[in-house]
Each structure stands twice: as structure tokens, then as C-alpha cells.
Amino acid sequence: MATSFMADQHTIYQTDLRPADCDCERLIFPHTVFMLGQAVAEQDIEYCPCLGREALEAKQLKWMISSASYFFTGLRPVKGSQVLSETWSPGIKGINFLRSHLIFAEQRNAAQLVAHGSSRWFLVDRDSRRPIRPYDVVDQADYKTYMIPEPDLDFRPLRIKPSSSPVLFQEDFAIAYSLLDDNYHLNNVNYISLSLDCLWSYLASQNLSLLNYQVREIHCNYLAEVRAGQTLSLSLRSAEDYQTAAPTCVFQGQSVCFTPRRATQAWDLLGEQRVEETLEPAFRAILVLEEKS
Numbered sequence: 702m703a704t705s706f707m708a709d710q711h712t713i714y715q716t717d718l719r720p721a722d723c724d725c726e727r728l729i730f731p732h733t734v735f736m737l738g739q740a741v742a743e744q745d746i747e748y749c750p751c752l753g754r755e756a757l758e759a760k761q762l763k764w765m766i767s768s769a770s771y772f773f774t775g776l777r778p779v780k781g782s783q784v785l786s787e788t789w790s791p792g793i794k795g796i797n798f799l800r801s802h803l804i805f806a807e808q809r810n811a812a813q814l815v816a817h818g819s820s821r822w823f824l825v826d827r828d829s830r831r832p833i834r835p836y837d838v839v840d841q842a843d844y845k846t847y848m849i850p851e852p853d854l855d856f857r858p859l860r861i862k863p864s865s866s867p868v869l870f871q872e873d874f875a876i877a878y879s880l881l882d883d884n885y886h887l888n889n890v891n892y893i894s895l896s897l898d899c900l901w902s903y904l905a906s907q908n909l910s911l912l913n914y915q916v917r918e919i920h921c922n923y924l925a926e927v928r929a930g931q932t933l934s935l936s937l938r939s940a941e942d943y944q945t946a947a948p949t950c951v952f953q954g955q956s957v958c959f960t961p962r963r964a965t966q967a968w969d970l971l972g973e974q975r976v977e978e979t980l981e982p983a984f985r986a987i988l989v990l991e992e993k994s
Contacts, residue, residue: 705744709953710849712748713809714741714786718778724912728777729784731916732893734816735769737786738802739890742820745788749847751840760838761827766889767797768858770920771818772950775991778806778815785809789849793835797821803952811957817950819858830926859920861985864969866938870903874933887927893919896970896986899935911990917965918945918989925983931974933983940967940987966990 703716714737722733746764747753757763778784787803800822804815824833874895882888896919901911927933945965950957968988973980 703740705741708787708809711787711789712741712745714744714788715783716740716786717783718780720780723780726912727780729779729815730894730897731771731773731919732890732897734771734773734804734818735890735893735919737784737804738769738771738788738800738818738820741786741788741802742800742822745790749790749843751838751843752847757824762824762833762838763827763884764822765825765832765884766923767821767823768860768920768922769818769820769889770858771802771816771918773816773915773917773919774814775915775917776806776813776815783807784815790847791850792848793839793844794821796823796832796834798823798835803950811952814950814952814957817952817957821858858922859987861920861922861969861987863985864938864940864971866941866969868936868938870899870906870937872899872902872935872937874898874935876927876929876931876933878929881929884926885928887933889921889923892921892923892972892984892986895933895935895972896921896988899937899970900968900988903937913993914966914990915993916988917991918987920987922985923983924985925974925981927972927974927983934973934975934980936971936973938969938971940969943967943969943987943989945989 705712705714718729722729724730750756785805789801791799791801800820802818805813806815807813825831826833876887880887880891904911970986972984974983
């Protein structure tokens with residue numbers, strides 16, 4: 702059963718991991734972390750009256766995500782165990798509402814940290830999909846009360862540059878009804894799950910297994926909506942030039958550092974959808990893996 706509550710002015714979403722949230726080893730999927738971040742964000746935004754669901758529906762507005770990044774500690778909760786997803790909004794930058802995330806296993810303390818991340822969201826007109834400037838709809842007094850003016854995590858979602866590396870593997874995915882959300886497009890979590898499926902297929906073609914690796918980072922830039930019935934073509938490249946950010950975060954005013962990484966592999970994924978006779982970018986992602994010891 703899922704519940705939500707407040708702590709340190711942050712919203713906490715508490716739930717048990719379902720079978721669908723975990724892989725064949727009964728460990729949390731990396732994309733489940735993105736799902737938990739989205740679930741708590743939906744709870745948290747209701748504390749800002751001018752941005753809650755009812756207020757946005759009255760104005761015919763919808764949320765869209767523009768980017769998200771997560772760093773993983775290596776701790777992976779098991780099926781049936783409790784997880785806690787924490788979020789707060791540190792402010793607005795341009796058209797984007799910034800959001801920070803912490804994911805814990807069982808207890809809300811640094812030793813139980815599963816992942817930390819950040820994301821950017823923006824508002825669009827429901828029908829035209831035209832982006833809306835935040836202060837055209839936000840009550841500034843409401844938002845200043847709602848936002849948390851404290852030090853944020855020490856990074857922002859990565860802006861991924863096009864890769865010049867050769868394509869190593871390509872796989873097409875038909876977008877089915879079960880992958881959609883209430884915006885009638887591919888749910889942002891499923892961009893990540895399809896990326897992991899593509900990487901699984903590539904590693905299998907090399908007689909390797911994704912189960913022998915630990916996902917350490919996932920970064921995603923969302924470039925276009927993908928609808929049911931469309932085909933998403935994923936191209937996998939080696940991200941040889943990728944330089945990892947320092948894997949630290951701030952929790953309860955203290956810096957939390959992760960253990961140093963062993964040799965890692967970084968992969969670049971480009972998702973494209975066919976529009977008439979051309980392929981147009983739908984998203985870019987970076988996945989960073991570490992071999993299990």
C-alpha cells in the first residue's frame with residue numbers, strides 16, 4: 702500500500718516494490734527509480750494550489766518532462782521491500798520547474814540511499830502543446846511558499862550532445878497502448894525501460910548479460926512526444942567521451958559521497974520516430990554501467 706507524508710518540508714512517497722517493479726533477480730529495475738520519482742512529484746505538486754491537478758485542468762494545461770538524471774549508489778532493494786521516494790522543488794529556471802529526488806530502501810538515512818537525481822518539467826497548453834511561461838500561470842506568493850530555497854543536489858540533468866561514434870546496434874519498438882500515460886503519449890519512464898531493453902539485446906548479441914553489470918547513472922533528454930502506433934527506433938553507440946560528474950548529493954544538509962567506481966562503460970542511445978518520410982529525434986540517453994565484482 703502506498704502512502705505519502707511530509708518530512709523536513711519534503712514530500713515522501715512510501716510503497717512496497719511489486720513484482721513488476723523488479724527484474725528476474727528480484728532486484729529493483731533502474732527505470733523503477735524514475736517511476737518512483739514521478740509518483741512522488743505528482744503528490745508533491747498538490748501542495749502548491751496554483752499547480753495542482755484541478756488548477757491545471759481548469760486552465761487546460763499539462764506537465765511535460767524535458768530532462769532527468771539519476772545516480773545510483775549500488776544498493777538495490779528486493780521485491781516486496783519498502784522504498785521511500787523524496788522530492789522537493791528548488792525553483793524555476795527559464796520555462797523549467799526544477800525538481801530534486803532521493804530514493805531510499807526501508808529507511809530515510811544516508812546508508813539506505815538507493816539513488817539521487819534531478820529533473821526538469823514544463824507546462825504546455827493541453828491542445829496546442831505550446832510551452833507556457835511559468836509566471837503566466839503561477840501565483841508567485843503560492844510558489845515562494847511551496848519551493849524549498851535550500852542547497853539543491855550538486856548537479857542538474859545532463860544536456861546530452863549528439864554522439865559521433867558509430868552505431869553498434871539498432872532495435873525498433875512498436876509503441877503499444879500499455880506504454881502510454883494520461884498525456885496519451887509514451888510515459889517518460891518507458892523511454893528508460895526501452896533503452897534498457899535495447900542494451901540488453903545488444904549485450905546478448907555479444908554473449909554478455911546486463912545482469913552482470915550495475916547501472917550507475919542514467920541521463921535522459923526528452924525531445925518529442927511519441928504516440929501509440931508509432932515505431933521508436935533506438936540506436937546504441939559507445940559514449941567514449943562521457944565524463945562522469947562527481948557522485949555526491951546533499952541529504953539533511955550534509956554531503957553524501959558514493960564509493961569510487963571501478964571500470965565503467967558508458968552507452969549513448971538515440972531514439973527516433975518516423976514522421977512521414979523522415980526520422981526525427983524523440984530522446985537521447987546516456988547509460989553508465991559498472992561490472993559487478
